[in-house]
Structures are given as structure tokens and as C-alpha cells.
Amino acid sequence: MKIYKHFYKIVIKYLTFPSSAWLQILRWNYVILTLLLGINFIAATPVMAANLSDDLLKQPAIQITVSLGNAVNELKFEPNHLEFLAGKRYQLRLTNPSQLKHYFTAKDFADGIWTQKVQAGKVEIKGAIHELELKPGAEAEWVFVPLKSGTYGLRCPIPGHTEAGMTGEIAIKN
Incomplete structure (x- = not known):
């Protein structure tokens, strides 16, 4: 009125x-x-x-797998460059095959997507996600739709990990 x-x-x-x-x-x-x-x-x-x-x-989710570290404990993301298209649905499968815990931290990227869910084990989380911690041997799935184009940084903020090269780049394109 x-x-x-x-x-x-x-x-x-x-x-x-x-x-x-x-x-x-x-x-x-x-x-x-x-x-x-x-x-x-x-x-x-x-x-x-x-x-x-x-x-x-x-829409079927496009599946992409990223390893946080590897079996010989190298501090890196494999792959360390990810590219997504805005408006498409993705299932990002995160694995940690190392004996160290790692973080998948990309706050600006997370602010530019719509998260449908994050699933780890028998737990499903909904809502805004900015960082995931994966303990040794852990796996998680992050289902989302990119909304905002741009290039975003990815890193593991555990002391020494970023400095050792555990960084990456995420690009969202229209």
C-alpha cells in the first residue's frame, strides 16, 4: 500500500x-x-x-576433485588453479591424503557463490561457508553455484603452510 x-x-x-x-x-x-x-x-x-x-x-553438478596435500606430505593444492562458470552447479570434492590437517580457505570466493550444502561423513551443512578444515584422511563435498565473477585467492592458513606454497587461485567466469 x-x-x-x-x-x-x-x-x-x-x-x-x-x-x-x-x-x-x-x-x-x-x-x-x-x-x-x-x-x-x-x-x-x-x-x-x-x-x-x-x-x-x-542441473547435474559438475564434479571437480581437489587434494589438500598429498601422501608424501607436500604442502600444496592439487590442482591449485580452479575455474568455474557463473550459474553452473558444481560438486567440489575435497580430499586430504596427507598425515597433516589442512584448510581450504577462500573467503572472497565463498562470498561470491550460493552454497547448496557441504557434506562430510554423515553430516550435511547448509548456509554460508568460508573455510573447511580437513583432518588427515578426511573428505568433504561442497555443492555450490558461482554467482559473482572474479579471481579469488585460495590458501591453507595453518602457520607455515601458505609460506611453503599451499596457495591457489579460483576464477569464476561469466
């Missing part, structure tokens, strides 16, 4: 202001077009969002 009162005030303000007939016709057209687009957008948004999320959940 407040929206309609606001539009009414705009219409009264712009259409009663003394001006040439041509300018008044342009203002009328502008106000009517704005009202129609606004009403159409408000009405269509929930339906469009529901269809989009249904389509994404029906």
Missing part, C-alpha cells in the same frame, strides 16, 4: 506541474512505464526465482 501512495505522490507532483503539453505527455508516459515495469518486476520476481532455483537443483 505504501508503494502505491508513493507512486500517487509522484504522479500528482509531475503531472500537475505547469509545463508545455509535450513535456507533460512525456512525463505521463514515463510515469506509466515506470508503474508498469515496477508492478511487472514485483509480480514476476518470486516466480522467476522459484523457477531458477528449481532449474539449478535439477
Whole structure:
């Protein structure tokens, strides 16, 4: 109701202001077009969002595996460069084959995606995720849809791991 009162005030303000007939016709057209687009957008948004999320959940996830370290305890991500397309659904399988714990930390990347779930063992986590810790021998799956294009840093923040080269890059492209 407040929206309609606001539009009414705009219409009264712009259409009663003394001006040439041509300018008044342009203002009328502008106000009517704005009202129609606004009403159409408000009405269509929930339906469009529901269809989009249904389509994404029906989309098979593209599977990518990343190892945090390796069996000989090298401090690196394998691979250390990941590339995703915005709007596609991914299942990132993280493994830790080493005898050390490692983190998969990419906060800016995590802020630019929609996380459907993270699953580790018999636990499924939903909501915003910024960092995953994998203990020796652990595995986790991160299902998400990239939304914001850009290039993001990846690292293991355990003291000495980043400095030893346990870093990477994640790119999201349109």
C-alpha cells in the first residue's frame, strides 16, 4: 500500500506541474512505464526465482576433485588453479591424503557463490561457508553455484603452510 501512495505522490507532483503539453505527455508516459515495469518486476520476481532455483537443483553438478596435500606430505593444492562458470552447479570434492590437517580457505570466493550444502561423513551443512578444515584422511563435498565473477585467492592458513606454497587461485567466469 505504501508503494502505491508513493507512486500517487509522484504522479500528482509531475503531472500537475505547469509545463508545455509535450513535456507533460512525456512525463505521463514515463510515469506509466515506470508503474508498469515496477508492478511487472514485483509480480514476476518470486516466480522467476522459484523457477531458477528449481532449474539449478535439477542441473547435474559438475564434479571437480581437489587434494589438500598429498601422501608424501607436500604442502600444496592439487590442482591449485580452479575455474568455474557463473550459474553452473558444481560438486567440489575435497580430499586430504596427507598425515597433516589442512584448510581450504577462500573467503572472497565463498562470498561470491550460493552454497547448496557441504557434506562430510554423515553430516550435511547448509548456509554460508568460508573455510573447511580437513583432518588427515578426511573428505568433504561442497555443492555450490558461482554467482559473482572474479579471481579469488585460495590458501591453507595453518602457520607455515601458505609460506611453503599451499596457495591457489579460483576464477569464476561469466
